[in-house]
Every structure is written in structure tokens, then in C-alpha cells.
Amino acid sequence: MEKLLEEINQDVDKLAENTGEEAKVLNEKIKTRLNSVAKDLKYINIKAEVKKLGVKVDQLVDRTGSSAKMLASEVKQEITAITDRIALHKHMDDLSRDLDELAVKTGSEATKLGTKVKQDMRSLASSVKSIDIRKEIDNIIARVDKLIDSTGEAAKTLGSEIKDELVLINSRIDLNNRLEILSNSINELAVETGSEASKLGMNVKEEMKSISDSIKSIDIKEEIEAIISKVERLVDSTGESAKKLAIEINEDIKNLLKKI
Incomplete structure (x- = not known):
């Protein structure tokens, strides 16, 4: 399974560099492989994360240039994190x-x-x-x-x-890893605008809500809700304002990591 995930990582790089029919073929190949990984996984929470990646791979088909490279980097980070979580x-x-x-x-x-x-x-x-x-x-x-x-x-x-x-x-280790990935997504969100910022912001909020659902502490749930509110502001922010807000959110995530 680890070897298959490594091959998917390589295909994601190729997808970021291709367009048109070649991109569509690669997209289907990656999603088929992701489905194969998900089918073989017995860990329900990780299985769900693998399935979510298919959505981002679909988005990658229509990306070009630096935007494609940025999303590909995000997908690869998540694949690496999933590999670590399986291990x-x-x-x-x-x-x-x-x-x-x-x-x-x-x-x-x-x-x-x-x-x-x-x-x-x-x-x-x-x-x-x-x-x-x-x-x-x-x-x-x-x-x-x-x-x-x-x-x-x-x-x-x-x-x-x-x-x-x-x-x-x-x-706890699993939650720590997921929050660290979110921190990387926040940095990317600080430089995205328009519809791409909206999509990435939605992904971040969904993951934050998923983490909140897995935690019993009411206080930590409230802190996560506060972070989600800041993420919503970040989606509509640009330039220096976005960078400052991203730094603030990442600081909140670091503080959250200390409590989990």
C-alpha cells in the first residue's frame, strides 16, 4: 500500500504538468488508485481522508502553472501524511x-x-x-x-x-499530524484569491470541523470554532492583511496543539 501511495504521489506531479486529455487520463488513473487504497484500508478515519483526496485531484485537472503546482504540493503533503498515519x-x-x-x-x-x-x-x-x-x-x-x-x-x-x-x-499523534497539515493549508490560503481561495477555505473548515467532532473537550471545540471564523475572514483577505491573519491562525493552531 505504501508503494502504491508513493506511485500516486509521482502521478500527482505529472498531473500538475499536463492539461487536456492527458490530464483527464492521469486524473482517472490517480482516482482509481486512491479507491484501491481506500478499499484495502481497515482504518475508517483514514479511509475517509483518502476518499476526500479524489475531490482535490479533480480540481487539479483544471489548474495550470503555479496554481497547479501549489495544489499538487498540498495533495502530496496529504498523501505523505496519510502514509505516515497508516504506518x-x-x-x-x-x-x-x-x-x-x-x-x-x-x-x-x-x-x-x-x-x-x-x-x-x-x-x-x-x-x-x-x-x-x-x-x-x-x-x-x-x-x-x-x-x-x-x-x-x-x-x-x-x-x-x-x-x-x-x-x-x-x-493524539493523529490529531497533531492533521493540525500540522492544516497549518500548511493556511499558508497556501493566504496567497490564494477568488474561487480557489473559497474551495481551499471550505476544505480547511471541513477538516477543522472533523477534528472538532473527534474531541470531547468543550473548551477546545470553542477554540476550533474561533479558528474557523478566522479562516472565513482569511478567504476574503488579500495581501499583507491575509499574511498577518494566516500567521495569527497558525499561532492559534500551535497553541491548540499544546492542549491536545
Whole structure:
């Protein structure tokens, strides 16, 4: 699947450089491949993101010049992010299976598997930008040490608790990645005008609302609504006014990242 996404990335570059019938053929090829990726995905939220990309690929058919390159760059960033998210989910699935196995192992076998689990978690922590999330992973690693020495029902209970914590961390990492992509879209929106600004602004607002729906905190939901209002203003802004507002919105997103 990762190889297929890489090939789609290359096709997006070609689509940005072509027009007319060649662009239409490439467009259909990319969408067919995206549908193939979506069909094979078991992660519902990522499946939805892959399907959304088809809309942007359709828009790319009618773009030329710098406008096409900008949209192609946006699509490629999202494909890269989707690839990373798939890898993260698979990593978490592997960890979950290892934790189930660790909960029933004892002695040297438990020590060996526990060491592997901790190494995998350290690898995960090294790929995360958020210092808070890294600290949480370190805390989980300490709990894995306890799991290595646990047996019976105590081991099963502790293993289940660790798996639940990993699910929460996975969600936080996922949200962090999605917000970082939005930050890139805000920068692009600051230089777009007219109908292109409206389309990109709509995409940003839809993604912000999707993120809001996945969060329970009322306070954070309200902060996201405030950001959406600023995005609506940014759609109608141009020049220095747009650049200043984009900087302000990105600062709001950075502050939001610290709370998630």
C-alpha cells in the first residue's frame, strides 16, 4: 500500500504538468488508485481522508502553472501524511498484539518480548514532535517493566490498561499530524484569491470541523470554532492583511496543539 501511495504521489506531479486529455487520463488513473487504497484500508478515519483526496485531484485537472503546482504540493503533503498515519496505526496494532502476548508470557520469554516492546515504543517516541506525548510514552514504557514481572489476571489487567493508553496516544499523534497539515493549508490560503481561495477555505473548515467532532473537550471545540471564523475572514483577505491573519491562525493552531 505504501508503494502504491508513493506511485500516486509521482502521478500527482505529472498531473500538475499536463492539461487536456492527458490530464483527464492521469486524473482517472490517480482516482482509481486512491479507491484501491481506500478499499484495502481497515482504518475508517483514514479511509475517509483518502476518499476526500479524489475531490482535490479533480480540481487539479483544471489548474495550470503555479496554481497547479501549489495544489499538487498540498495533495502530496496529504498523501505523505496519510502514509505516515497508516504506518502509525500498523505500529500500534503490532504493539497491541505484542502486549497481549506479553501478558501471558513469563520468565526469559517475557523479558525478551518486553525488551522488544520497549524498543518499539522508544522508536515511536523518537518520531513524535510533542514533548508531552513523548513523556506519556516514557511512562508507558515504565509500566511495561511492571508487566514483564506480572503474571495471571494482574498481567492481563495491566496489559489491557497499557493498550488503552496506547489508543489515546495514537489519537493524539493523529490529531497533531492533521493540525500540522492544516497549518500548511493556511499558508497556501493566504496567497490564494477568488474561487480557489473559497474551495481551499471550505476544505480547511471541513477538516477543522472533523477534528472538532473527534474531541470531547468543550473548551477546545470553542477554540476550533474561533479558528474557523478566522479562516472565513482569511478567504476574503488579500495581501499583507491575509499574511498577518494566516500567521495569527497558525499561532492559534500551535497553541491548540499544546492542549491536545
